[in-house]
Amino acid sequence: MTLDGKTQVYGILGYPVKHSLSPVFQNKAFEHFSINAVYVPFEVKPEEFETAFRGLKALGIKGVNITLPHKEKALELSDFIDSHAQAIGSANTLKITEEGVYAYNTDWVGFLKAVKKLTPQLRNLKVLVLGAGGSARAVLYALRFEKAEVFLWNRTEERARRLCEEFGCFHIKRPEDVLEEVELIVNTTSLGLKEEDPHIFDYKKLNPRHRVMDIIYKDTPLLKSARERGCLYQDGLDMLLYQGMESFKIWTGYDVPYEVVKSSVLEYLNAI
Ligand SMILES: NC(=O)c1ccc[n+]([C@@H]2O[C@H](COP(=O)([O-])OP(=O)(O)OC[C@H]3O[C@@H](n4cnc5c(N)ncnc54)[C@H](OP(=O)(O)O)[C@@H]3O)[C@@H](O)[C@H]2O)c1
Numbered sequence: 499m500t501l502d503g504k505t506q507v508y509g510i511l512g513y514p515v516k517h518s519l520s521p522v523f524q525n526k527a528f529e530h531f532s533i534n535a536v537y538v539p540f541e542v543k544p545e546e547f548e549t550a551f552r553g554l555k556a557l558g559i560k561g562v563n564i565t566l567p568h569k570e571k572a573l574e575l576s577d578f579i580d581s582h583a584q585a586i587g588s589a590n591t592l593k594i595t596e597e598g599v600y601a602y603n604t605d606w607v608g609f610l611k612a613v614k615k616l617t618p619q620l621r622n623l624k625v626l627v628l629g630a631g632g633s634a635r636a637v638l639y640a641l642r643f644e645k646a647e648v649f650l651w652n653r654t655e656e657r658a659r660r661l662c663e664e665f666g667c668f669h670i671k672r673p674e675d676v677l678e679e680v681e682l683i684v685n686t687t688s689l690g691l692k693e694e695d696p697h698i699f700d701y702k703k704l705n706p707r708h709r710v711m712d713i714i715y716k717d718t719p720l721l722k723s724a725r726e727r728g729c730l731y732q733d734g735l736d737m738l739l740y741q742g743m744e745s746f747k748i749w750t751g752y753d754v755p756y757e758v759v760k761s762s763v764l765e766y767l768n769a770i
Contacts, residue, residue, distance in 0.1 A: 499525075499529060499536070501536060502534070504534055505534050505535060505536055506533075506534065506535040506536075506558075506560050507535070507536055507538065507557070507558070507559045507560065508524065508528075508535055508536070508537040508538075508559065508560055508561045508562060508749065509521075509537055509538040509539060509540050509559065509562050509563070510537070510538075510539050510540065510562060510563040510564070510565060511540045511542045511547070511550060511551075511562055511563070511564050511565070511568055511572075512539075512540075512541065512542070512564070512565035512566055512567075512568065513541055513542055513543055513544060513566070513567060513568070514541060515539045515540065515541045515542075515565065516539070516541065518539055518565065519715075519738065519763050519766070519767075520537070520539075520563055520738075520742055521537050521538060521539055522762055522763055522766045523739065523742055523758075523759035523760075523762045523763050524537035524563075524742060524745075524746060525537050526758060526759060526762035527742075527743075527746050527752075527754040527758065527759060530754055530755075530758050531750070531752050531754070533750065535560070540562075542568065544567055544568070544571075547568050547571050547572075548571070548575065551571075551572065551575050551599075552575075554592070554594050554599070555594050555598075555599070559594055560593070560594055560749060561591070561592060561593045561594060561745070561748070561749040562591075562592050562594075563590055563591055563592075563742070563745055564589055564590050564591070564592060565590065566632065569588035569589055569590055569603075569632060570587060570588050570632075572588070572589040572590075572592060572601060573587065573588055573589040573601050575599070576589060576592065576598075576599045576600065576601035577597070577598030577599050577600070578597075578598060578599070578600045578601065579600075579601045580600070580601060580602045580603065582602070582603055582606060582607075582639070583601050583602050583603035585639055586603045586605075586606060586635050586636050586639045587635055588603060588632060588635065588636075589601035589602060589603055590602070590603055590604055590605050590741065590745070591603070591604050591744075591745040591748055593748055593749060602745070602748055603636060604740075604741040604742075604744035604745050604748070605633065605636035605737070605741050606636040606637070606639050606640040606643070607640075607740065607741065607744045608736075608737045608738065608739070608740035608741025608742070608743075608744060609636060609637050609640045609713070609737050609740075609741075610640045610643075610644065611736070611737075611740040612711070612732065612734075612736035612737040612740055613640075613682070613684070613711055613732075613737075615732065615736065616682070616709045616711055616730055616731075616732050617681070617682055617709050617730075620641065620644035620645070620646045621644060621645045621646070622645065622646070622647060623646045623647065623681055623682055624646075624647050624649070624676070624679050624680045624681055624682075625641055625646045625647065625648050625649065625680055625681070625682040625683070625684060626648075626649050626651065626670075626673060626676055626677070626680040626682070626683045626684070627641070627648055627649070627650050627651070627667070627684050627686060628651050628652070628673060628683070628684065628685045628686060628687050628698050629651075629652055629685065629686035629687035629688075630650060630652035630654070630657040630658040630660075630661045630686075631657075631686065631687070631688075633686045633713055634650075634652075634661065634686040635661065635665075637684055637686050637713070638650070638661060638665040638667060639665060641684075642665050642666055642667070646682075647668075648665070648666075648667040648668065649667065649668045649669075649670045649676045649680065650662055650667045650668065650669055650670065651669075651670050651671075651672070651673045651698075652687075653687070655669070655671070672699070673698060673699040674699050674700065674703065677699070677703050677704075677708075680708070681707060681708065681709060682708070682709045682710075682711070683704075683708055683709070683710045683711070684710075684711045684712075684713065685698065685710075685711070685712040685713065685714070685718070685720055686713050688714070690712060690714050690718030690719055690720050690721075691714055691716070691718070693719065695719070697719060697720070697723075698720070701719070701720060701723035701724075701727075702723070702727075704723055704724055704727040704729055705727060705728075705729070706727065706728035706729055707729075708724070708727075708729045709729060709730045709731070710724035710729050710730070710731040710732075711731070711732045711733075711734075712731075712732075712733055712734060713733075713734035713737055714733065714734050715733050715734040715735040715737075715738055716733060717733060718733070721733055735760075735763065739756065739759050739760060739763065740756075742759065743756065743759060
């Protein structure tokens with residue numbers, strides 16, 4: 499790739515951001531369409547986010563992804579807000595134009611496209627969601643958009659209760675209480691990032707009828723148990739790729755093929 503005076507700049511703003519896989523596949527997507535653009539990570543401290551945000555237009559940056567912990571602030575500072583991002587309460591994609599900054603949330607679309615590979619029909623499906631953090635908001639929005647029936651558990655009950663009111667879900671005190679009735683289980687907590695993390699419930703209670711999605715993009719203890727017990731399961735990589743593909747479409751108008759982004763990430767992960 500040759501960078502020159504006409505190269506357009508895109509990127510991701512987060513803190514931390516070094517672990518992000520987005521530069522790997524977004525740059526591959528630009529290369530695939532021979533677009534003269536580059537996608538770079540910007541590590542921006544929370545106290546400097548507003549300054550960085552205001553600088554985007556001045557620098558001529560065309561679009562950025564936003565990740566932890568800036569998604570809510572990005573929504574607040576934007577000039578035009580997509581209705582889905584407004585309902586979710588955070589933005590992970592900004593398009594910067596002459597008129598101002600447009601804010602979108604593509605996490606919910608990424609989640610939907612990924613989860614539909616596990617279970618295409620979500621209408622009236624009984625789903626257990628674990629966690630009530632930032633990513634849970636996009637997951638709950640997507641599941642309720644598709645009219646699934648959602649049971650929500652979170653360590654901090656108050657947080658779960660609030661989200662249940664907002665998105666129309668049922669709060670539960672223990673995941674075990676609904677395991678018999680749900681068909682899909684989605685983990686949105688950060689538990690499982692480390693092998694030694696405690697299990698969220700007794701994973702021996704999983705049965706082959708359950709489909710299990712963990713939005714963490716690695717093989718977590720929950721997913722290992724799901725595999726051992728004969729469940730269909732999926733990690734968070736597809737959600738990440740689909741949200742990124744959707745952002746790319748917002749910026750360029752192009753649909754990048756899934757295989758192109760997936761192979762670039764697998765190649766990268768195999769090499770490190
Ligand atoms: N695949 C993707 O595209 C994608 C996108 C976004 C996020 N993610 C992943 O999703 C995970 C969560 O991200 P987030 O943005 O939602 O984070 P967040 O807003 O910080 O929320 C963290 C969630 O995990 C729970 N939690 C943390 N430590 C816990 C513990 N020791 N015991 C029980 N619950 C605990 C929190 O419960 P409390 O409310 O009780 O604190 C909360 O529900 C991260 O691992 C992230 O990498 C993946």
